Amino acid sequence: MKKIMVGLKRVVDYNVRIRVKPDGSGVITDGVKMSINPFDEIALEEALRIKERGEAEEVIAVSIGPADAQQQLRTGLAMGADRAILVQTDKLVEPLDAARTLLKLIEKESPELVIVGKQAIDDDNGQTGAMLAALWDRPQGTCVSEVTFADGKATVTREVDSGLETIEVDLPAVLTADLRLNEPRYVKLPDIMKAKRKPLETVSLDDLGIALDPQLEIVKTDPPAQRQKGVMVEDVDGLISALKDKGLL
Amino acid sequence: MSDYRAPVRDMLFAINELANFENVAALPGYEDASPDLVEAIIEGAAQVAGDIVAPTNWIGDQTGVRVENDRVIAPEAFRPAYKTLVEDGWLGVSMDPEYGGQGLPSLLGIAIEEMLQSANLAFSLCPLLTQGAIRAIEAHASDELKAMFLPKLISGEWAATMNLTESQAGSDLSVVSSKAVPEGDHYLVTGQKIFITWGDHDYAKNIAHLVLARLPDAPEGVRGISLFLVPKFQLDADGNSGEPNDVVPISVEHKLGIHASPTCVMGFGNNKGSVGYLVGEPNQGLAAMFTMMNHARLGVGLEGLAVSERAYQKAASYAKERVQGAAPGHKERGPIIRHPDVRRMLMMMRSTNEAMRAIAYVTGADLDRHHKSPEKEDRAAALARVDLMTPVIKGWCTEMSQELTSLGIQIHGGMGYVEETGAAQFFRDARITTIYEGTTGIQATDFVGRKLLRDQGKAMGLLIGEMRQTLAEAQASTNENVKAIAASLAVGVDNMEEGTKWLFANFQTDINVPFAAAVNMLMITGYVCGGWQMARAALLASKHLDEGTDEVEFYQAKLYTARFFADHLLPRTLGHLATVKAGPASTMAMTEEMF
Ligand SMILES: Cc1cc2nc3c(=O)[nH]c(=O)nc-3n(C[C@H](O)[C@H](O)[C@H](O)COP(=O)(O)OP(=O)(O)OC[C@H]3O[C@@H](n4cnc5c(N)ncnc54)[C@H](O)[C@@H]3O)c2cc1C
Numbered sequence: 074m075k076k077i078m079v080g081l082k083r084v085v086d087y088n089v090r091i092r093v094k095p096d097g098s099g100v101i102t103d104g105v106k107m108s109i110n111p112f113d114e115i116a117l118e119e120a121l122r123i124k125e126r127g128e129a130e131e132v133i134a135v136s137i138g139p140a141d142a143q144q145q146l147r148t149g150l151a152m153g154a155d156r157a158i159l160v161q162t163d164k165l166v167e168p169l170d171a172a173r174t175l176l177k178l179i180e181k182e183s184p185e186l187v188i189v190g191k192q193a194i195d196d197d198n199g200q201t202g203a204m205l206a207a208l209w210d211r212p213q214g215t216c217v218s219e220v221t222f223a224d225g226k227a228t229v230t231r232e233v234d235s236g237l238e239t240i241e242v243d244l245p246a247v248l249t250a251d252l253r254l255n256e257p258r259y260v261k262l263p264d265i266m267k268a269k270r271k272p273l274e275t276v277s278l279d280d281l282g283i284a285l286d287p288q289l290e291i292v293k294t295d296p297p298a299q300r301q302k303g304v305m306v307e308d309v310d311g312l313i314s315a316l317k318d319k320g321l322l
Numbered sequence: 323m324s325d326y327r328a329p330v331r332d333m334l335f336a337i338n339e340l341a342n343f344e345n346v347a348a349l350p351g352y353e354d355a356s357p358d359l360v361e362a363i364i365e366g367a368a369q370v371a372g373d374i375v376a377p378t379n380w381i382g383d384q385t386g387v388r389v390e391n392d393r394v395i396a397p398e399a400f401r402p403a404y405k406t407l408v409e410d411g412w413l414g415v416s417m418d419p420e421y422g423g424q425g426l427p428s429l430l431g432i433a434i435e436e437m438l439q440s441a442n443l444a445f446s447l448c449p450l451l452t453q454g455a456i457r458a459i460e461a462h463a464s465d466e467l468k469a470m471f472l473p474k475l476i477s478g479e480w481a482a483t484m485n486l487t488e489s490q491a492g493s494d495l496s497v498v499s500s501k502a503v504p505e506g507d508h509y510l511v512t513g514q515k516i517f518i519t520w521g522d523h524d525y526a527k528n529i530a531h532l533v534l535a536r537l538p539d540a541p542e543g544v545r546g547i548s549l550f551l552v553p554k555f556q557l558d559a560d561g562n563s564g565e566p567n568d569v570v571p572i573s574v575e576h577k578l579g580i581h582a583s584p585t586c587v588m589g590f591g592n593n594k595g596s597v598g599y600l601v602g603e604p605n606q607g608l609a610a611m612f613t614m615m616n617h618a619r620l621g622v623g624l625e626g627l628a629v630s631e632r633a634y635q636k637a638a639s640y641a642k643e644r645v646q647g648a649a650p651g652h653k654e655r656g657p658i659i660r661h662p663d664v665r666r667m668l669m670m671m672r673s674t675n676e677a678m679r680a681i682a683y684v685t686g687a688d689l690d691r692h693h694k695s696p697e698k699e700d701r702a703a704a705l706a707r708v709d710l711m712t713p714v715i716k717g718w719c720t721e722m723s724q725e726l727t728s729l730g731i732q733i734h735g736g737m738g739y740v741e742e743t744g745a746a747q748f749f750r751d752a753r754i755t756t757i758y759e760g761t762t763g764i765q766a767t768d769f770v771g772r773k774l775l776r777d778q779g780k781a782m783g784l785l786i787g788e789m790r791q792t793l794a795e796a797q798a799s800t801n802e803n804v805k806a807i808a809a810s811l812a813v814g815v816d817n818m819e820e821g822t823k824w825l826f827a828n829f830q831t832d833i834n835v836p837f838a839a840a841v842n843m844l845m846i847t848g849y850v851c852g853g854w855q856m857a858r859a860a861l862l863a864s865k866h867l868d869e870g871t872d873e874v875e876f877y878q879a880k881l882y883t884a885r886f887f888a889d890h891l892l893p894r895t896l897g898h899l900a901t902v903k904a905g906p907a908s909t910m911a912m913t914e915e916m917f
Binding site: 088104106144147148151259260262263265266269 | 327330331354356358359361362363365366367369370373374406409410411412415424871872873874875876
């Protein structure tokens with residue numbers, strides 16, 4: 074392979090306790106620590122390993138988001154990506170628009186492989202990878218926990234509800250990374266310094282000829298309901314009647 | 323056990339806004355340290371400290387160390403952590419690029435050090451001592467020795483130790499009795515050292531022991547002490563570690579805290595003599611060692627902050643979870659954090675930690691200015707400030723850590739006293755920090771004797787001048803919190819000035835005056851320096867809030883912690899000043915027999 078493209082989304086760090094804005098219009102991101110979506114980090118790690126095995130020549134990290142998403146791309150470069158592209162926009166980008174945008178970058182870069190996270194932990198949609206494969210009209214392997222390459226094909230192990238499923242896909246293809254695919258590396262100090270000198274190109278949606286076409290309207294954002302206090306039941310009969318009272322049996 | 327996440331936001335605030343990283347990055351030689359890299363570097367280190375080092379802390383405490391077959395067996399759990407730090411370049415952060423360091427400002431090195439210390443204090447001593455040794459070798463060793471040792475020490479492939487103490491020579495090193503006899507191009511060193519931190523381990527392939535010893539014709543006292551580099555393994559023709567060098571750990575101490583740090587009795591030259599190399603000039607060893615000690619003293623001061631920070635994180639999360647009786651103004655039972663007294667303890671920890679961090683980091687920037695400023699006068703001024711602050715940071719931060727880690731236990735109630743909770747470890751670990759690298763008493767003597775009296779109050783005068791500038795700004799503020807902080811700081815600065823003046827007026831009346839006043843003067847200075855930096859922080863915070871910021875919560879919290887420090891910690895200077903002015907009479911009145 075010559076090129077692997079990896080999508081890195083800027084999201085609220087997984088350690089942060091999410092709080093909803095008082096007016097319910099979304100979650101608070103001001104002053105909150107932002108990071109690479111963990112599944113995307115796994116996607117990048119896999120691309121780097123493929124390259125380090127000598128099976129690819131270049132890894133390109135791409136992100137769609139605000140100017141600050143450069144930070145996440147720099148981290149990606151420090152991990153080992155060769156160059157980065159930021160499609161800069163302050164707007165909310167829905168999965169379909171993200172897939173359309175990524176497709177434009179694919180047309181420009183012609184990668185043989187695109188890896189993205191199986192979902193982003195902000196909205197948990199889990200759609201972008203699959204939509205991208207459909208728009209690109211190429212095979213997809215989603216929720217991947219293992220992947221090998223031979224003869225222009227990828228053999229991927231997928232995590233499905235009933236266990237593991239192994240499939241073969243022709244390249245070029247889209248893969249979406251699951252949690253167990255790998256454990257991403259920590260960045261090394263000298264690589265953080267070097268990342269500054271790696272190319273990071275910024276383009277706008279206009280440059281790519283994309284007009285966002287939102288399909289969704291956010292009506293309201295609510296925090297999860299407070300957990301109710303539990304009650305201790307005396308015995309099994311008590312449990313059964315309690316469940317019946319709640320209409321659960 | 324307990325999670326540790328580096329307080330990255332507060333660290334960035336201290337680095338960028340209080341210590342003015344931009345000015346540091348503008349110094350010649352720091353071109354690579356562009357401000358936009360700071361966050362990435364701090365985040366990167368925070369991940370390693372939190373994910374890889376911190377989980378080993380409790381394991382190390384429980385495993386401890388032992389000596390078997392002339393070797394120290396240190397916790398296996400630390401080995402991967404050490405390896406990561408070496409391989410990922412986190413040990414040579416502010417070391418000379420000529421020898422493989424990253425050449426970044428000390429200011430960043432200090433922040434990273436804080437994280438490693440919070441993550442695992444016992445473990446962090448190993449790289450801390452190596453770094454101190456690197457500084458001493460850089461400053462005093464021959465080019466040949468530098469070439470032999472610096473690259474491997476800076477990368478962390480080799481480690482180093484500091485061998486001062488002997489059973490009769492602790493605070494008083496003038497009676498050091500280890501010996502060194504010239505033999506060919508080197509020396510043979512013999513003697514026994516005690517309390518040698520990380521005196522042996524095998525995480526590194528070789529260990530460079532810096533040893534104080536006497537040459538055959540050396541005069542008595544401190545003017546007859548020389549410094550030697552004694553490797554654990556002699557170097558072979560290629561400069562790699564070869565044959566054992568007759569250096570063995572004889573035993574390790576059983577201690578109150580830092581269980582995982584081997585504190586060794588070291589035997590040098592018990593058989594044929596250990597090959598050693600002279601570092602610096604003959605009989606100038608103590609001066610050379612002071613390069614290392616000054617570095618290490620700042621490092622130990624930082625330990626006081628680091629262990630208190632971790633204790634705070636644990637206490638804060640417990641206080642939010644532990645449910646007890648209804649707090650005033652509440653109807654229902656609820657988390658103990660609602661009780662004003664628990665808040666008092668948490669705020670004490672939080673605000674003092676922030677103040678300690680501010681002092682330490684600002685001094686880190688002064689250290690960089692001292693190393694790199696193009697102006698000779700600026701370099702000298704920076705050094706005078708670092709010299710003044712070193713005993714204050716070592717003494718005050720470590721003394722505060724006793725109180726703060728104790729509060730960490732108190733917040734946990736009975737569970738705090740139970741080892742499994744983990745709060746007790748921080749208290750036990752903190753206890754050593756006021757002792758090694760010179761006890762608080764020794765720091766205070768250095769502060770009052772060298773840094774105030776011998777300096778004729780010059781450095782102190784400049785410090786007070788700068789504080790008064792901040793005061794004027796704060797007094798002019800329209801922010802209620804900043805105004806209240808200014809009022810309290812004004813009293814603090816007056817007290818510090820009054821104490822200093824009293825000292826100058828009275829030190830000749832009685833030989834005991836400066837020594838009896840020393841610790842109290844040091845504590846006043848610590849509180850006032852902390853209060854000063856918190857006032858600067860409050861001014862910055864109120865400016866951001868006025869001008870509009872997307873980090874309202876962070877800057878509001880900063881105003882509140884600064885206000886708390888002004889309300890609760892600064893007033894302590896009143897008590898210390900009264901004690902200073904009481905003089906030594908009651909302290910010294912009883913005869914030795916009466917005890
Ligand atoms: C865990 C641990 C690790 C250590 N690591 C190292 C190491 O790596 N390398 C090394 O060389 N040493 C090390 N030390 C030794 C340490 O630096 C000394 O213990 C310390 O300097 C105090 O010396 P001392 O124990 O002899 O106490 P002493 O000097 O006997 O002091 C006892 C008390 O007397 C007071 N006192 C003594 N002299 C004065 C004075 N002039 N003015 C006022 N008060 C005074 C002290 O403040 C103290 O309260 C370590 C010690 C420990 C416990």
